[in-house]
Amino acid sequence: MIADDNSSPERQADTDKDWFLPVVDQPSTRRTALKTAGAALGLAAFGKAISPLWSIPENVSVDEFLQQHYKELSDNDKQKVFQRLEAEAKDAYGAEVTISDPKPIPGVRFGYAINLSKCNGNGACMEACNRENNHHRGVDQSYIRVLEMSKGSMDMEHGTTTYDHTVPQDDKFYMPVQCQQCENPPCVSACPIEATWQEDDGIVVVDYNWCIGCRYCEAACPYHARRFNWEQPEIPTDEVNPDQGYLSNRIRPQGVMEKCHFCLHRTREGRAPACLEACSTGARVFGDLNAPDSDINWVLKNKRVFVLKEELGTQPNFFYFFDS
Amino acid sequence: MSSIIAQNHTGTEPADSVRSYPRFLWWGLGEATNGGLGFYVWMFVLTAISLVGANAWANQVAEGMIVTNMTDHVSWGLYIANFTFCVGLAAGGVMMVIPAYLYDDEEMHKIVIVGEAVAVAAIVMSTLSVVVDLGRPDRFWHLIPVIGRLNWPVSMLTWDVIVLNGYLLINLHIVGYLLYMRYLGRKPNPRWYVPFVFLSIIWAISIHTVTAFLYCGLGGRSFWNTALLGPRFLASAFVSGPAFIILVMRILRITTGYSAPPGPARTLIQIIRVAMTINLVMLASEMFTLFYTGGAHGASARYLFFGSHGHYGLVPWIWTAIAFNLVGTILFFMPSALDRSTVRIAACVLCIVGIWIEKGMGLIIPGFIPSTLHEIVEYTPSLVEWKVTAGIWAFGFLLLTVLLKLIATVFSSEQSAATIIAPAD
Amino acid sequence: MLTTVTAAAISYLLLGNGHGADDSLSTARTEPRPSETTDLPSVVSPKFAVSIRKPQGPPRVITGLKNADGTEVTIACVTCHTTRPPNHNNRTVKDLDEFHGGTVFSHGSVSCLSCHNERDYDTLRLADGSRVEFPDVMKLCAQCHGPQMKAYEHGAHGGMNGYWDLTRGPRTKNNCIDCHNPHAPQFPKMRPTFKPKDRFLEQPRTKH
Numbered sequence: 001m002i003a004d005d006n007s008s009p010e011r012q013a014d015t016d017k018d019w020f021l022p023v024v025d026q027p028s029t030r031r032t033a034l035k036t037a038g039a040a041l042g043l044a045a046f047g048k049a050i051s052p053l054w055s056i057p058e059n060v061s062v063d064e065f066l067q068q069h070y071k072e073l074s075d076n077d078k079q080k081v082f083q084r085l086e087a088e089a090k091d092a093y094g095a096e097v098t099i100s101d102p103k104p105i106p107g108v109r110f111g112y113a114i115n116l117s118k119c120n121g122n123g124a125c126m127e128a129c130n131r132e133n134n135h136h137r138g139v140d141q142s143y144i145r146v147l148e149m150s151k152g153s154m155d156m157e158h159g160t161t162t163y164d165h166t167v168p169q170d171d172k173f174y175m176p177v178q179c180q181q182c183e184n185p186p187c188v189s190a191c192p193i194e195a196t197w198q199e200d201d202g203i204v205v206v207d208y209n210w211c212i213g214c215r216y217c218e219a220a221c222p223y224h225a226r227r228f229n230w231e232q233p234e235i236p237t238d239e240v241n242p243d244q245g246y247l248s249n250r251i252r253p254q255g256v257m258e259k260c261h262f263c264l265h266r267t268r269e270g271r272a273p274a275c276l277e278a279c280s281t282g283a284r285v286f287g288d289l290n291a292p293d294s295d296i297n298w299v300l301k302n303k304r305v306f307v308l309k310e311e312l313g314t315q316p317n318f319f320y321f322f323d324s
Numbered sequence: 325m326s327s328i329i330a331q332n333h334t335g336t337e338p339a340d341s342v343r344s345y346p347r348f349l350w351w352g353l354g355e356a357t358n359g360g361l362g363f364y365v366w367m368f369v370l371t372a373i374s375l376v377g378a379n380a381w382a383n384q385v386a387e388g389m390i391v392t393n394m395t396d397h398v399s400w401g402l403y404i405a406n407f408t409f410c411v412g413l414a415a416g417g418v419m420m421v422i423p424a425y426l427y428d429d430e431e432m433h434k435i436v437i438v439g440e441a442v443a444v445a446a447i448v449m450s451t452l453s454v455v456v457d458l459g460r461p462d463r464f465w466h467l468i469p470v471i472g473r474l475n476w477p478v479s480m481l482t483w484d485v486i487v488l489n490g491y492l493l494i495n496l497h498i499v500g501y502l503l504y505m506r507y508l509g510r511k512p513n514p515r516w517y518v519p520f521v522f523l524s525i526i527w528a529i530s531i532h533t534v535t536a537f538l539y540c541g542l543g544g545r546s547f548w549n550t551a552l553l554g555p556r557f558l559a560s561a562f563v564s565g566p567a568f569i570i571l572v573m574r575i576l577r578i579t580t581g582y583s584a585p586p587g588p589a590r591t592l593i594q595i596i597r598v599a600m601t602i603n604l605v606m607l608a609s610e611m612f613t614l615f616y617t618g619g620a621h622g623a624s625a626r627y628l629f630f631g632s633h634g635h636y637g638l639v640p641w642i643w644t645a646i647a648f649n650l651v652g653t654i655l656f657f658m659p660s661a662l663d664r665s666t667v668r669i670a671a672c673v674l675c676i677v678g679i680w681i682e683k684g685m686g687l688i689i690p691g692f693i694p695s696t697l698h699e700i701v702e703y704t705p706s707l708v709e710w711k712v713t714a715g716i717w718a719f720g721f722l723l724l725t726v727l728l729k730l731i732a733t734v735f736s737s738e739q740s741a742a743t744i745i746a747p748a749d
Numbered sequence: 750m751l752t753t754v755t756a757a758a759i760s761y762l763l764l765g766n767g768h769g770a771d772d773s774l775s776t777a778r779t780e781p782r783p784s785e786t787t788d789l790p791s792v793v794s795p796k797f798a799v800s801i802r803k804p805q806g807p808p809r810v811i812t813g814l815k816n817a818d819g820t821e822v823t824i825a826c827v828t829c830h831t832t833r834p835p836n837h838n839n840r841t842v843k844d845l846d847e848f849h850g851g852t853v854f855s856h857g858s859v860s861c862l863s864c865h866n867e868r869d870y871d872t873l874r875l876a877d878g879s880r881v882e883f884p885d886v887m888k889l890c891a892q893c894h895g896p897q898m899k900a901y902e903h904g905a906h907g908g909m910n911g912y913w914d915l916t917r918g919p920r921t922k923n924n925c926i927d928c929h930n931p932h933a934p935q936f937p938k939m940r941p942t943f944k945p946k947d948r949f950l951e952q953p954r955t956k957h
């Protein structure tokens with residue numbers, strides 16, 4: 001705000017009536033004309049500046065814009081939404097996909113355990129996750145990260161995920177980390193709009209069509225389990241997994257959060273998660289925590305099991321153990 | 325110039341014409357966009373920068389957040405850093421209100437309204453900083469109570485949304501009401517603003533506390549997970565707010581002749597001296613616990629202050645901040661800071677920049693480095709992020725300029741307006 | 750990357766088995782045959798079966814000779830071993846002649862005849878001398894590797910494919926020698942081929 005009292009034309013104009021005041025009927029002067037011109041120019045420039053936004057209506061349909069939260073959709077709404085999403089997948093990826101919405105199996109609570117004595121860090125699980133869950137191929141996205149840790153320390157600070165050599169190394173052990181499906185999930189409390197929540201079987205899911213992409217949940221998760229879609233995922237048509245769940249592996253839109261969902265489109269139909277099937281060392285054990293005789297419960301009862309960062313009170317449903 | 329404006333409005337306009345509030349706003353907009361060549365150049369430059377920012381943001385929305393340098397490891401960057409600072413500025417803007425009303429310091433009132441204007445502009449800036457950080461701004465309506473699905477009261481972010489918007493409304497009301505009354509030449513009725521002033525004082529503290537809770541409530545981020553974060557935020561807000569207002573007052577005095585007596589500024593300096601000392605003491609005690617006990621808890625602090633595992637990205641930032649803060653504080657304690665001196669201005673600038681870094685790049689970013697799996701991925705803002713942030717600041721200044729212009733106009737026209745309008749009451 | 754399949758293949762190539770686990774593996778996947786199914790006692794009332802892949806029979810040894818049509822000449826173990834007396838002094842690969850010379854052997858302190866049945870080389874033997882057919886090799890492994898077998902029975906060893914919930918579908922499991930070469934049972938070293946990158950940045954991804 002630099003006043004310039006010496007500019008006499010301005011000064012003259014100053015004494016004139018202001019056209020902005022509707023009640024005062026005053027002919028417009030040079031200044032007001034200039035102001036109008038300035039405002040018009042400003043608006044035009046603004047329009048030009050935000051012109052990249054005009055590409056959005058192509059990608060975001062009115063239906064999508066107005067779509068309600070998953071929990072508020074009736075079965076009928078869901079059918080329409082799924083059809084729309086299937087059409088979009090056809091459009092954008094050229095793939096025929098089916099989107100389903102398997103519900104939690106009543107009475108089932110999922111648990112997962114990894115035998116760290118067996119895991120050799122070969123990363124087959126990461127790759128399987130990438131393929132199964134229609135992850136962005138450009139960045140080889142995966143919900144799993146495998147840490148190579150030094151024997152004799154549980155300190156992740158001495159771990160690395162970027163190791164690139166023959167595994168296993170003699171002085172190392174390998175620890176895959178993915179969403180721990182916390183019983184008390186900080187990510188869910190963080191989300192301002194309930195775009196992520198815990199289902200009855202313990203799986204924490206994200207409604208990719210409700211998330212606003214604030215990434216607060218990503219900051220809240222203590223296990224680096226969440227992934228953000230920094231751009232629209234690229235997947236070659238022939239690599240698209242057509243068996244898709246609305247809350248799980250359907251192709252995610254740009255700008256939203258995603259995370260491991262224990263392959264709920266598989267596990268809620270009784271099948272094993274993709275990472276478990278891919279594991280070449282048999283280090284992974286999956287099952288129903290509520291069934292006393294399940295494999296996972298055998299592990300919990302017979303192995304000395306621990307969870308990551310127990311002190312945070314997140315109560316993971318994901319366990320680790322060593323063969324003694 | 326102020327005299328010209330006064331003449332403009334009081335000389336030729338019948339008071340009745342602006343009796344309604346919307347009309348007052350129209351009139352205000354007209355007045356606030358009047359000015360000399362320098363004023364127009366200033367406004368033009370701000371508009372241009374805002375447009376560059378708007379364009380960068382539009383590109384970011386169209387292409388995805390990939391154009392930023394944020395990653396899944398450092399998932400918040402410059403935007404949220406800037407947001408944190410702006411919330412502090414907004415809170416700090418109202419801190420002036422405390423001495424003004426608690427001690428009934430009449431002289432402060434002229435500064436108070438400037439503080440409220442700064443608060444309004446800063447709130448708008450913080451809201452914009454959050455909006456540009458969203459991956460899906462088109463779904464912003466999900467955040468609106470009732471039609472959206474607000475996860476209140478569990479999510480701290482919903483508290484922040486509510487509290488920031490409430491704060492904006494309160495301050496708009498106070499500024500608007502006071503100006504309108506002065507404009508009409510009436511004495512403001514305390515019933516209509518004093519309760520709000522007190523509310524805004526409490527609210528100012530709450531917006532910054534809630535913003536601190538946003539971070540310190542996250543158990544997985546040990547660098548933030550400290551009870552001292554809230555108090556530190558408040559202390560630094562008590563510095564950055566008043567320092568910013570001192571700068572604004574200086575500029576206002578030079579450009580519009582709007583000035584307050586020297587007393588209030590001295591009060592502000594006193595506030596800053598105390599607050600800055602407390603801030604530094606808390607920073608020091610934080611550093612003590614982090615470094616003396618060591619362990620994984622201090623990993624972020626080690627990275628921030630000294631770098632770790634060959635990564636030194638934030639080291640220059642934080643030491644600049646510390647140097648600025650220390651020098652700024654020393655300058656504030658010099659006697660000449662109590663006068664209208666260069667020392668005072670330098671101290672203000674140093675402390676503002678120091679705190680901007682300390683609360684942004686020095687607090688938000690290291691919370692993510694190392695990541696929760698102790699990986700180190702560094703972060704430097706991308707050009708798009710700088711453009712958008714510059715755009716937000718330019719827009720904030722644009723708004724502040726218009727508000728201050730209005731304030732200056734109304735205050736300087738008050739005397740003559742009152743004489744004319746008063747009988748019509 | 751080496752998978753269970755290749756690991757199994759390696760173990761069988763060494764044995765020169767022309768129709769070993771690989772074949773039965775694919776059969777087991779498509780249509781688990783009842784005869785190949787082992788019911789695990791701990792699994793509660795499964796509606797669907799847990800099938801364990803099995804080698805189909807005694808391995809055949811590659812002679813290194815070719816048939817007229819170019820195929821390998823393979824022979825059964827008994828072809829030679831019925832005429833030769835068992836040599837209890839043969840404890841390591843170095844002691845062996847002819848076909849077995851290339852075999853890698855690293856399996857504790859056991860010797861060839863700890864597992865191979867000297868009375869019928871097309872079968873195996875337990876420690877007590879009782880005879881075990883090749884398809885039932887897991888019985889042999891289990892006598893020394895009890896804890897592993899126990900874990901295996903409870904899904905904590907050996908991995909699986911198919912259904913975690915047996916009321917909804919069947920499950921297929923690996924056999925010991927699908928993953929472990931019986932002559933050198935340590936799990937092979939591997940080379941990781943897949944690294945998630947999260948997102949690209951100009952600067953190289955950092956390590957520490």
Ligand code: SF4
Binds near residue numbers: 223226
């Ligand atoms: S691991 Fe992270 S993403 Fe998964 S439930 Fe826990 S907090 Fe949420």
Ligand code: SF4
Binds near residue numbers: 193
């Ligand atoms: S990124 Fe999405 S899921 Fe995560 S907190 Fe924000 S809105 Fe919720």
